[in-house]
Amino acid sequence: MxxxxxxxxxxxxxxxxxxxxxxxxxxxxxxxxxxxIGLGSLGIISIISIFIGAVTTVQTAFQLTSDLIxxxxxxxxxxxxxxxxxxPTICSLVLAGKVGSSIASQIGTMRVTxxxxxxxxxxxxxPGYLILPKLLGGVIMIPLxxxxxxxxxxxxxxxxxxxxxxxxxxxxxxxxxxDFIPFTLVVAMVKALIFAFIITTVSAYQGFFTNGGAIEVGxxxxxxxxxxxxxxxxxxxxxxxxxx
Amino acid sequence: xxxxxxxxxxxxxxxxxxxxxxxxKPGVTSLxxxxxxxxxxxxxxxxxxxHEPNSGKVMYDGRxxxxxxxxxxxxxxxxxxxxxxxxxxxxxxxxxKNIRFPLDMFTDQSRAEKLERVNFVLERVNLxxxxxxxxxxxxxxxxxxxxxxxxIAMRPKYxxxxxxxxxxxxxxxxxxxxxxxxITEEYDITTVIVTHDMNSVMGIGEHILFLHQGEKxxxxxxxxxxxxxxxxxxxxxxxxxLMETLLKKK
Numbered sequence: 001m002x003x004x005x006x007x008x009x010x011x012x013x014x015x016x017x018x019x020x021x022x023x024x025x026x027x028x029x030x031x032x033x034x035x036x037i038g039l040g041s042l043g044i045i046s047i048i049s050i051f052i053g054a055v056t057t058v059q060t061a062f063q064l065t066s067d068l069i070x071x072x073x074x075x076x077x078x079x080x081x082x083x084x085x086x087x088p089t090i091c092s093l094v095l096a097g098k099v100g101s102s103i104a105s106q107i108g109t110m111r112v113t114x115x116x117x118x119x120x121x122x123x124x125x126x127p128g129y130l131i132l133p134k135l136l137g138g139v140i141m142i143p144l145x146x147x148x149x150x151x152x153x154x155x156x157x158x159x160x161x162x163x164x165x166x167x168x169x170x171x172x173x174x175x176x177x178x179d180f181i182p183f184t185l186v187v188a189m190v191k192a193l194i195f196a197f198i199i200t201t202v203s204a205y206q207g208f209f210t211n212g213g214a215i216e217v218g219x220x221x222x223x224x225x226x227x228x229x230x231x232x233x234x235x236x237x238x239x240x241x242x243x244x
Numbered sequence: 245x246x247x248x249x250x251x252x253x254x255x256x257x258x259x260x261x262x263x264x265x266x267x268x269k270p271g272v273t274s275l276x277x278x279x280x281x282x283x284x285x286x287x288x289x290x291x292x293x294x295h296e297p298n299s300g301k302v303m304y305d306g307r308x309x310x311x312x313x314x315x316x317x318x319x320x321x322x323x324x325x326x327x328x329x330x331x332x333x334x335x336x337x338x339x340x341k342n343i344r345f346p347l348d349m350f351t352d353q354s355r356a357e358k359l360e361r362v363n364f365v366l367e368r369v370n371l372x373x374x375x376x377x378x379x380x381x382x383x384x385x386x387x388x389x390x391x392x393x394x395x396i397a398m399r400p401k402y403x404x405x406x407x408x409x410x411x412x413x414x415x416x417x418x419x420x421x422x423x424x425x426x427i428t429e430e431y432d433i434t435t436v437i438v439t440h441d442m443n444s445v446m447g448i449g450e451h452i453l454f455l456h457q458g459e460k461x462x463x464x465x466x467x468x469x470x471x472x473x474x475x476x477x478x479x480x481x482x483x484x485x486l487m488e489t490l491l492k493k494k
Contacts, residue, residue, distance in 0.1 A: 021349050021350065022348065022349055022350075025348055025349060109335075113330055113332060113335075114328040114329070114330055114332040115332050115333075115334055115335075117294055117326075117328065117332065118326065118328060118332040118334075120293075120294065120321075121292055121294070121321060121324060121325075121326045121404075122321065122322075122345075122346045122349070122350075122398075123317075123318040123319070123320075123321035123322045123324075123350070124346075124349055125318075
């Protein structure tokens with residue numbers, strides 16, 4: 001069963017990357033999806049990121065009770081855990097819920113109301129027209145959202161650390177700037193790109209092959225979120241193993 | 245002309261179409277009728293390529309659609325218009341954008357030329373000036389008419405309609421039937437309509453194909469349908485009180 005769905009998913013991707021009928025229309029759709037996915041998710045990503053950074057700082061400070069460990073290390077731990085794991089992974093899990101369910105239900109509704117059949121009858125490559133703009137919108141905007149998330153997480157960590165008195169501003173900044181490995185940013189971007197691909201294509205697959213009516217659209221949407229989350233966590237581990 | 249030759253289609257063990265053969269001529273409104281589950285929608289979906297037949301051929305003016313690759317099918321599909329049961333209008337687009345969509349995709353016409361065509365087909369379906377409404381703002385009958393306008397926007401050679409009267413009141417239903425017949429004759433289109441509405445059958449049934457349990461059970465015209473001694477067809481035709489009453493009066 002897993003191989004059947006995987007094969008169908010690969011065939012769908014093959015159709016997605018077929019040559020577009022008219023580039024200008026696809027271009028407009030990509031911009032629309034970029035706004036939907038990027039600007040539409042900026043609010044929730046910002047709120048989550050600030051609190052992730054704040055909680056990371058406070059909890060790291062709580063665990064560092066020894067006087068032998070300099071307080072500046074709190075800044076370093078917040079920076080690395082934010083860049084390597086928390087921002088790309090948690091943001092992507094949240095986006096799997098927000099963007100993924102939206103993609104699955106949108107395409108699923110089009111399927112059950114015969115709008116996809118209408119596209120195919122017109123001679124339009126339905127997977128390409130419906131999925132490619134979402135895929136491109138996702139792989140462009142989700143890494144940008146992750147960059148914003150990293151910046152806001154570190155800011156949140158700084159504010160929470162200084163406000164709670166767990167670390168001074170100077171110590172936090174010193175921790176941030178000491179022993180920084182730029183490659184961690186590359187890992188974060190690789191993760192963001194792969195997670196974006198998973199969120200958009202897995203959700204689109206679930207929506208595209210919806211059968212039935214409103215209940216099945218809801219089920220597809222739920223399955224899209226669940227499968228995307230599992231796939232994100234598995235690939236998170238694989239990327240970490242391969243790149244670090 | 246569309247020729248359907250010995251089409252078989254099954255879903256698992258369920259054999260839905262059992263060797264259907266029929267010709268559909270241009271300028272003639274052909275109706276595929278039959279009770280629910282008789283295979284009429286499946287036949288139409290096989291004809292337009294939404295389903296693949298297990299065996300048999302569908303020929304569009306001598307071109308074998310079933311043997312074509314994706315690109316060749318796309319070329320044929322540019323000549324096809326289809327009205328779906330639920331109209332299948334794109335929710336996110338206005339009436340104008342829905343109709344303009346195939347023109348945007350497949351023609352290099354200027355914006356003014358496309359708008360002229362949109363306005364022409366909207367006028368043709370008696371919806372002039374409704375360009376900026378969204379599908380959610382339209383009644384069932386209006387949605388069907390926008391669906392017809394979108395289907396004829398590209399000047400199709402073949403028009404398929406799946407239950408064009410479903411969910412409509414009798415007056416709107418007659419309006420849609422008359423519109424389809426007028427368009428068929430005016431543009432010499434090969435029109436195939438799937439229906440189980442006897443008003444449509446008696447109104448525009450120039451060529452009727454009656455399916456029963458996946459087989460072609462009867463073929464003829466509206467003038468012949470009430471005088472046939474085909475038991476299953478009679479049961480279908482006279483299932484409504486209205487038809488029974490009309491026949492008694494006759």
